[in-house]
Amino acid sequence: MNETNNKRAILIIEDDVPLARSISNLLKTQEIYDPYIAENGSIGIQKTFELIPDLILCDIGMCDIDGYQVFKILKESSITSMIPFIFLTGKSELDEIRLGLQLGADDYIVKPFQNDELLISIKTRLAKYDQFVNLSKQNFQALVNISPNAIFILNERGFIEINPGFSEILGYSRNEIEGKMLSDIVTEADRSRITNELTKCFKGIEGAVTTNAKILKKNNDVIDVGIFLQKGTTIKGKPNIIGVMKEKTQAISSSGAALNEEEVRNELYKIAEYISENQNDVSAELVNQLKAVYHSYSQASRQGDQNQIGLSKREKEVLLLSCEGLPIKQIADQLFISDRTVEKHRANLMVKTGSRNIVEVIIYAIKNNIIEI
Template structure:
């Protein structure tokens, strides 16, 4: 087995019986600084994992003799390998195939042909989730030790202090339990933990983890919703909704960022302009776009939001006057291929890709126009069927 090593880099095992797929994935991930090991069969992969456990496994489903489902089942039945995140590689997008993978313990799937931005984001997200879980376990050990150290002192306190001690002990016990459960239950305990830790070094570590959890929560939520949208597993609740109301809720979701940068919002939308769709999805669609517009606007800048109703279309334009992008980046984002380096690192590509799928779920589309130093205009177009409820 071939292995490419780098110091202090995450190890990714690629399991695929097609050499071309291995070469493509290996080159993409190696260029991003990951260690790569490869296996061309399920049996070879299991032997490799027994020798050196990877941080993440990219596992092809369709392989001779031992397919990806069987390999995953073996891994998840072994206490030594059950926590290694497995992402399935598949050309099939049928819901039942994907659901089977999740039921066997896979954390995600990536469809062939690979979208590079989506591939890298999902790989980075699940590797970072694994690392954060390990760090949280270390904090849990520290908390348990600290509880033991404090118990004797707290037992000497008076009745009121004993009552407070019980509250604190219950609280810390709850934290110790909650940090072992999935990401969507970690955020609140970490927020509470920040105000209880006195050790400066540990407080800084908790702050880093807290920021990462928030970011990963957003990535994970977007990735899951993208999966649901791409496999038609999301059931829309369509109603006739006001575009002005949708934009208002989207702006409320980023109010903190708008206030911090003192960005002025100019609305050119009529209250009677409506669209038939799922209000939650539509709010997310515009919130992603507005978040980027705010992020790249100058302090005390301006964002103009307008809507135009035609006979067959409803067009919503969001224009900022911030940093802007060059033509190459605009083309990449428009095609939802690999974004430019800066944009990829700051998650513009994933947010717009998410918005693109949300718009397409309503038979809509997104176009981007931008110029360096002049700002960016994102146009979202929907069919004008406001009187029709799906």
């Protein structure tokens, strides 16, 4: 969804430009869609990772990368695998339709089609997707409701979700806390530090943060808390932070022992699984498919400066291992550095390449022949 106008973003991957524009104009008349056009499969893949659209319309019979290849690549990535996908084709053979549906496409529309047919399909697929998102929210809510800890989700505008434990410990209802930042409820002495740590987490400089602070309860009492923050992204790719807060004086586990950091971290990671896309890791299979798609770009740039963006030796090593499908933990072990250091290098790679996630970094590296993979 486009955050500036609340319209649903629809990506049209179609090499028949007049048809793509016709579909785009049709969607604009509905006033609830924000259409984007990609003129071939490779551009479509890249735009998908840039936009994270609400739905994709994709032609099958394109010249460079056909629709089936586009679909397989996007389904390989956890960032894009859940986006509703509708095939457009000029073929009406039963085998073609069956193949598309067997791959896992949400619908299959034969050209030429009626406008109403396309609009109904889009509306239906988005409704099913919304049901899935709502179910995920219910699963999240069920998990956090039973926790005695203060659990919350923040975006860059403030708190968007809290659990009953948060209200119990701090006294705020959801309506009272919504839109406030974590820095708004800490004491003045801690405010600058907490703001800085949140900024690092949002930007991906720190994937996880462990800190302490004095928090102002609703009744203005001050309590000491331990705070654990984990960067995550919702299913729509919007940056969020998931947090667990524990009052130090109440830090008692079910066994009667002091609740240690590892226990709270484990709870935080369980929560993060429900609302994050696990976008930090990229499978080797996905990298191989991206290499095949962008091979021609790499060949064209092979004579250029392979390090024009100024990557350090360590950044190149992290990028290469990421391209091999290694998760952060294995990269850290192989390079004899910490997980946090790997996260910092990957954050630097995103900044230097102008990318929003590690898949975009890999596409950039392949297209510009940054490393040999």
